[in-house]
Amino acid sequence: MTVDEQAARSFYWFIDARLDEGLRAQYDAPAVEKYREEYSAAKADHDAFADALHGGDQDRAEELLELLRNRASRWKAHAEYPEPPVTAEDAT
Numbered sequence: 001m002t003v004d005e006q007a008a009r010s011f012y013w014f015i016d017a018r019l020d021e022g023l024r025a026q027y028d029a030p031a032v033e034k035y036r037e038e039y040s041a042a043k044a045d046h047d048a049f050a051d052a053l054h055g056g057d058q059d060r061a062e063e064l065l066e067l068l069r070n071r072a073s074r075w076k077a078h079a080e081y082p083e084p085p086v087t088a089e090d091a092t
Contacts, residue, residue: 003062005050008049008050008064009046011046011071012043014072014078015038015039015071015072018072018078019035019039023035045064045067045068049064069083
């Protein structure tokens with residue numbers, strides 16, 4: 001897995017955009033609170049990723065990038081998902 005700041009930033013921005021869409025679609029107090037919680041968690045993961053990457057802790061950076069990927073995975077079918085889908089050709 002390639003671990004770089006651009007990949008983490010792409011997932012973070014993607015998560016932020018999907019959370020914004022969800023908030024606009026369902027703007028009420030519970031939706032706002034859920035948005036704040038999920039956004040704060042994604043931001044914390046991204047910030048920790050940047051700290052680990054710049055601090056030379058490759059293992060921690062990889063772990064945090066995987067957390068961002070997992071957060072984004074519920075929108076994997078979205079056209080703007082930061083990674084291309086894995087095809088049968090990729091698996092061989």
